[in-house]
Each structure stands twice: as structure tokens, then as C-alpha cells.
Amino acid sequence: MLLAKSKLKLGCGIAGVYLGSLICSALAASTVLELSESYADPAMPGHTPTQILDDMQANVFDGGRCGDQAREAIRLTFHDGIGQSVSLRASGHFGGGGAGECDRQNATSKVKPSSKDGSIIQFASVELADPANEGLDDIVYALKIFADSHDISYGDMVQFAGAVALSNCPGSPRLEFFAGRPKAIAPAPPRLIPSPSDSVEHILARMEDAGLSPEDTVALLAAHSVAVQKTVDPSVSGMPLDSTPEAFDTQFYLEITVVSDNPRHF
Numbered sequence: 001m002l003l004a005k006s007k008l009k010l011g012c013g014i015a016g017v018y019l020g021s022l023i024c025s026a027l028a029a030s031t032v033l034e035l036s037e038s039y040a041d042p043a044m045p046g047h048t049p050t051q052i053l054d055d056m057q058a059n060v061f062d063g064g065r066c067g068d069q070a071r072e073a074i075r076l077t078f079h080d081g082i083g084q085s086v087s088l089r090a091s092g093h094f095g096g097g098g099a100g101e102c103d104r105q106n107a108t109s110k111v112k113p114s115s116k117d118g119s120i121i122q123f124a125s126v127e128l129a130d131p132a133n134e135g136l137d138d139i140v141y142a143l144k145i146f147a148d149s150h151d152i153s154y155g156d157m158v159q160f161a162g163a164v165a166l167s168n169c170p171g172s173p174r175l176e177f178f179a180g181r182p183k184a185i186a187p188a189p190p191r192l193i194p195s196p197s198d199s200v201e202h203i204l205a206r207m208e209d210a211g212l213s214p215e216d217t218v219a220l221l222a223a224h225s226v227a228v229q230k231t232v233d234p235s236v237s238g239m240p241l242d243s244t245p246e247a248f249d250t251q252f253y254l255e256i257t258v259v260s261d262n263p264r265h266f
């Protein structure tokens with residue numbers, strides 16, 4: 001586990017409080033990027049956090065854009081993190097690793113994961129076969145190569161990439177990142193990722209089973225402010241989920257409450 005010295009402050013806002021608790025990031029009041037240059041991170045050997053950040057922005061996020069790869073990286077934090085189930089564990093089964101363990105010394109997260117994770121990268125051939133993960137192949141394989149080249153655990157990779165990706169989207173909350181997740185031990189159990197065809201009751205029950213309240217869920221859906229759909233209706237692939245996909249704002253909430261035939265968003 002790493003000490004506070006190794007954390008990256010990527011700032012935060014109210015939605016970041018909830019995003020942070022889901023993805024195992026602690027909170028930062030800061031709105032600026034603070035990096036501890038002098039600290040050689042044992043979870044990221046041979047590279048300073050700034051070197052890793054710069055490499056990621058240049059080679060994964062196309063120069064720091066809030067584009068396809070960034071949106072997929074944000075979605076990936078959820079699809080890796082939601083792979084945990086309190087009820088499965090209570091019934092004696094493997095309950096998934098969720099977003100993995102990290103240094104929670106200063107965190108306010110309510111989620112108490114039982115193990116590792118990054119299983120969506122570690123066990124990509126299993127988890128990407130789940131139709132719920134359609135559209136995530138590119139980012140999973142890009143991050144696998146990146147993590148391997150920097151000797152970063154896949155659990156840390158998913159959450160670090162998500163925090164950086166979020167910071168690339170104008171208006172977004174900023175997350176504080178803690179490293180130190182060990183390797184995933186098994187693929188996430190099947191059928192834990194909510195589907196858009198599930199009922200609200202089913203989705204809320206699934207989120208609750210992963211440690212997230214209805215309030216958490218609503219706040220987390222703020223991520224759809226910068227989202228597009230590619231797989232629900234492939235005939236309009238790339239259509240955004242609100243009319244301002246380039247900005248992390250509250251427009252998604254407004255537009256989801258009205259029946260819309262607006263051709264500019266899904």
C-alpha cells in the first residue's frame with residue numbers, strides 16, 4: 001500500500017465524491033493537479049507519476065482529449081468496479097473484486113471491496129465476452145499494454161486512467177487517486193453489470209448489492225453527461241446521451257426527465 005505522498009490529486013466536485021467512492025479514489029478539495037515528483041512509487045516502479053500521466057495523455061488519450069478513449073476509460077471504472085456482490089459473498093460464493101483494495105487512510109468511501117481488482121483487464125477474454133461489456137475492448141487492450149509497459153497493476157490502471165480521463169472533460173469533477181491494488185484473482189461473476197433494459201428497481205437493487213445507495217447511483221450517472229452510445233442502437237453509433245457531450249454538466253439529468261425526440265441525443 002502506498003502512502004499519502006504517492007497520491008495524485010486530480011481535484012473534485014460533488015459528483016466526484018460519488019465517483020470517487022465507487023472507484024476507490026479518495027477525495028481532494030484541490031482543483032489543481034498536484035504531483036509528488038520526488039517520490040518513486042513502489043506500485044509504479046521506475047516512473048514518476050508525472051511521467052506516467054504524460055505518457056497516458058499523449059498515447060492513450062490522444063493528447064488529453066475528452067474523446068472516445070476517455071469516455072471508455074470512465075465507463076471502464078464502472079464496469080470493473082461494479083463486479084462485486086455482497087449477496088454472493090454472503091451465500092459463500094466468490095463475490096468479485098469490485099474496484100479493488102487501495103490505501104483508504106484518507107478516503108471516505110463506503111464501499112468495502114474484498115479483493116484486488118482490474119479483473120476486466122486481467123481476465124479480458126472472459127469479461128469482454130459479456131455483452132454488457134461490448135464497446136470496451138479498445139480501451140481494455142490499450143490499458144493492458146500501457147500497464148504492462150509501466151509495470152502497473154491492472155486494478156490501479158483502470159482507476160488511474162478513469163481519473164485522468166475524467167479530468168480531460170471540461171467541467172468534470174476531479175478525483176484523488178491512490179495506488180496499491182494487487183492482481184485480480186478471478187473474473188468478476190457474471191450478470192453483475194446493469195443493463196439499460198433492466199427495471200429501475202432491478203438496477204437500484206444491483207447497485208445496493210455493490211454498496212451503492214440510490215443517491216450514489218443518481219450521482220454516478222452524471223458520467224453519462226459526457227457519454228455516447230455505440231451498441232444499444234448501432235444505426236446511430238456515436239450519438240451522445242445528452243445535447244452537450246463535450247461538457248461534464250447537469251444537462252443529462254434535465255434531458256432524461258423529458259420525453260424527447262431530439263435528434264441530437266439518444
Ligand code: HEM
Pocket residue numbers: 068071072074075077078134135194195196197203217220221223224226227228229230231232233
Ligand atoms: C447504473 C446503470 C447504468 C446503465 C444501465 C448504463 C448504461 C449505459 C449504456 C447503455 C451506455 C452506452 C454504451 C454503448 O452503447 O456504447 C453507457 C455508456 C456510458 N456509461 Fe453507463 N450505465 C450505467 C451506469 C454508469 C455509471 C455508474 C457510470 C460511471 C462511471 C457510467 C459511465 C458511462 C460512460 C462514460 C459511458 C460512455 C461510454 C462511451 O462513450 O464510449 N455508466 N452506459
